[in-house]
Structures are given as C-alpha cells and as structure tokens.
Amino acid sequence: MGAILNDIWGNSINAVKLLTTRLGKLELSTPLLVASGTFDLENFEFFDPACLGAFVSKTITREPKKGNPPPRLYETEAGLINSIGLQNPGLDKFIHEKLPVYRDKLSMPLIVSFSGSTISEFCQMLETLEASAGIAGYEVNVSCPNVENEGIAFGTDPDIVFELTRRLQEITDKELCIKLSPNVTDIATIAAAAEAGGASSLALINSLWGMAIDYRTGKSKIKKGIGGYTGCGVKPVALALTYKVAQAVRIPILAMGGIYNWQDALEFIWAGASAISLGTANFINPLAAPELIMGLGEYLLSTKKSINDLKGKVEI
Numbered sequence: 506m507g508a509i510l511n512d513i514w515g516n517s518i519n520a521v522k523l524l525t526t527r528l529g530k531l532e533l534s535t536p537l538l539v540a541s542g543t544f545d546l547e548n549f550e551f552f553d554p555a556c557l558g559a560f561v562s563k564t565i566t567r568e569p570k571k572g573n574p575p576p577r578l579y580e581t582e583a584g585l586i587n588s589i590g591l592q593n594p595g596l597d598k599f600i601h602e603k604l605p606v607y608r609d610k611l612s613m614p615l616i617v618s619f620s621g622s623t624i625s626e627f628c629q630m631l632e633t634l635e636a637s638a639g640i641a642g643y644e645v646n647v648s649c650p651n652v653e654n655e656g657i658a659f660g661t662d663p664d665i666v667f668e669l670t671r672r673l674q675e676i677t678d679k680e681l682c683i684k685l686s687p688n689v690t691d692i693a694t695i696a697a698a699a700e701a702g703g704a705s706s707l708a709l710i711n712s713l714w715g716m717a718i719d720y721r722t723g724k725s726k727i728k729k730g731i732g733g734y735t736g737c738g739v740k741p742v743a744l745a746l747t748y749k750v751a752q753a754v755r756i757p758i759l760a761m762g763g764i765y766n767w768q769d770a771l772e773f774i775w776a777g778a779s780a781i782s783l784g785t786a787n788f789i790n791p792l793a794a795p796e797l798i799m800g801l802g803e804y805l806l807s808t809k810k811s812i813n814d815l816k817g818k819v820e821i
C-alpha cells in the first residue's frame with residue numbers, strides 16, 4: 506500500500522495540488538481528516554500518514570473521564586451505536602503525556618478536540634491549551650450537557666453557541682472549528698450563530714441519537730440505553746445537514762457522517778464541504794484513509810478539477 510501511495514504522491518504531483526484545501530486558517534495538503542474518537546496513532550501502522558491533511562484528537566475534558574459502563578458499542582445493520590461517554594485522561598494528562606507524543610509523531614497539523622460543562626470551563630481549558638506548543642487548531646465539541654442550563658447540550662441553543670464561540674475566539678488566533686450536533690431542530694441557525702461568534706470553520710455531524718434492543722429478550726444492547734449512532738446509515742442525514750449549513754454560512758465545513766470511500770467524500774464536497782473526515786469507517790477498514798485519498802486524487806486528476814472547483818456545486 507505504501508508503494509502505491511508513493512506512486513500517487515511521487516508521480517501525480519498535479520493530483521496533490523488538486524487535493525489541497527483550506528479549513529479556516531489552515532492550509533491542508535489533503536481534504537481528509539479523521540473524526541474525533543475514532544482514530545489514534547496506532548492506526549498509522551497501516552498506511553502513510555501523508556494522506557491526512559490534519560489529525561483530530563479524541564475529545565478531552567478538564568477532569569479525566571472513565572466513560573460509560575459496557576456494553577457500549579453495538580454494530581447495527583447500517584452503522585454503529587456507541588456510548589463511550591467521552592472517556593479520556595483529562596486535560597492535564599493530555600498536555601503532559603499525550604501532546605508530547607503527538608508533537609513528536611505527527612507530520613500534519615494537530616487539531617485538539619475539547620469539551621467543557623460551563624462556558625468558563627471551556628475558556629479555562631482553551632487558555633491552558635494555548636500555553637502548549639504543537640497545536641494548530643481546536644475542534645469544540647458542543648454536544649455535551651451545559652450544567653448552567655439544565656444539562657441541555659450547548660450545541661442546541663444558538664445564543665449559547667454564539668456566546669461560547671465569541672468568548673473562545675477572544676482567547677485564540679488559531680483555527681477554531683465548532684463541531685455541531687445533528688440532534689437539533691434547525692442546524693442552520695446554530696451554524697450561523699457559531700459563524701457570527703467568530704468560528705473560523707464548522708465540523709458536522711456529531712453522532713445522532715440511536716438505540717438497539719434485542720427483540721427476543723427486550724434488553725437494550727447498550728448499557729445506558731441510548732447512544733450515538735454513526736456510520737453508513739447516517740450518511741443521507743449528514744449530507745442533507747452539510748448542504749443546509751453550506752447554504753447558511755460562508756466559513757468552511759469539515760463534513761463527516763457515514764463517509765466510507767472516495768465516492769462518499771465527493772458527495773459531501775458537492776454538497777458544500779471543504780474537507781471531510783473518516784469516522785466509523787476506521788473501525789471497519791483500516792485502509793479506508795489511503796484508499797479514499799487515492800480514489801479522490803485519481804478522480805480530481807482525471808477531471809482536472811480541484812476541491813474548490815467542486816465544492817458546493819451540487820445540481821438540484
């Protein structure tokens with residue numbers, strides 16, 4: 506696989522140029538990223554990291570989180586339900602143990618995903634992260650409960666998304682990407698609020714609510730009952746929301762939700778995405794990333810189009 510990739514990178518320099526894209530303040534060598542929580546350094550054993558335009562880390566919270574009790578993963582007929590519960594080592598351990606490894610091993614920009622339970626906690630976390638070297642940007646996970654607002658997820662309230670984004674952009678000049686939840690009535694209003702607050706890009710979609718029950722016993726397949734649904738079954742929803750958001754904002758979109766191959770990726774670019782992420786696909790096919798980038802590179806080369814030429818040009 507490495508050899509084939511080298512061939513693409515080595516011989517088809519035009520393809521490489523056609524693959525470049527911009528995500529807010531970041532110039533990316535390819536439009537392919539990995540979705541938070543679905544990929545870590547060990548996945549690079551399988552392929553050349555040069556296929557990725559940037560690397561997004563698993564969401565961190567201020568305090569360590571043990572995550573939810575098992576069973577917390579269930580594969581459905583069309584995708585995956587997960588209830589990991591943001592298991593992570595916490596901000597301190599991330600900065601002192603994980604970040605130095607990322608600095609050492611990653612050849613592409615690192616985007617750190619983080620989440621808080623109040624606006625001031627988000628801000629304090631960002632201030633701490635800003636004091637650390639090796640971070641190119643941030644993905645703000647707003648799908649978590651806001652303890653100051655009856656535990657309702659931050660990302661469901663446009664006023665709160667606006668205020669949170671406004672406060673965060675005062676702290677950093679780096680890429681500030683707000684990751685939107687699909688579990689809302691009108692995602693375009695939330696997207697516009699993030700843009701008005703000063704976000705430089707948007708990521709979507711996070712997981713949809715999902716549940717699975719054993720029809721024989723009546724028992725939930727997931728210990729907590731409801732989990733997050735991702736993978737191929739969510740693709741039409743993610744595509745529709747990408748299109749909707751692209752109509753509502755001018756900042757770039759990092760799209761994800763059921764992308765398994767280069768054809769899926771292309772659909773999201775037509776819908777308005779500047780970059781795309783592989784999530785659940787990483788669990789199914791460890792070579793999904795190099796296969797996607799090779800397919801997309803070959804397509805762009807054969808049509809002599811760049812990502813920018815195709816972005817948002819869906820014919821309705």
Ligand SMILES: Cc1cc2nc3c(=O)[nH]c(=O)nc-3n(C[C@H](O)[C@H](O)[C@H](O)COP(=O)(O)O)c2cc1C
Pocket residue numbers: 540541542543563564585587589591618646684710711712735736737739761762763764782783784785786
């Ligand atoms: C096992 C698993 C863990 C995830 N953890 C996170 C996370 O920590 N933070 C986050 O913002 N999204 C998380 N997600 C959501 C993904 O980043 C992505 O938004 C979602 O899976 C949709 O893309 P996909 O259909 O390609 O998987 C997780 C998804 C899965 C399947």
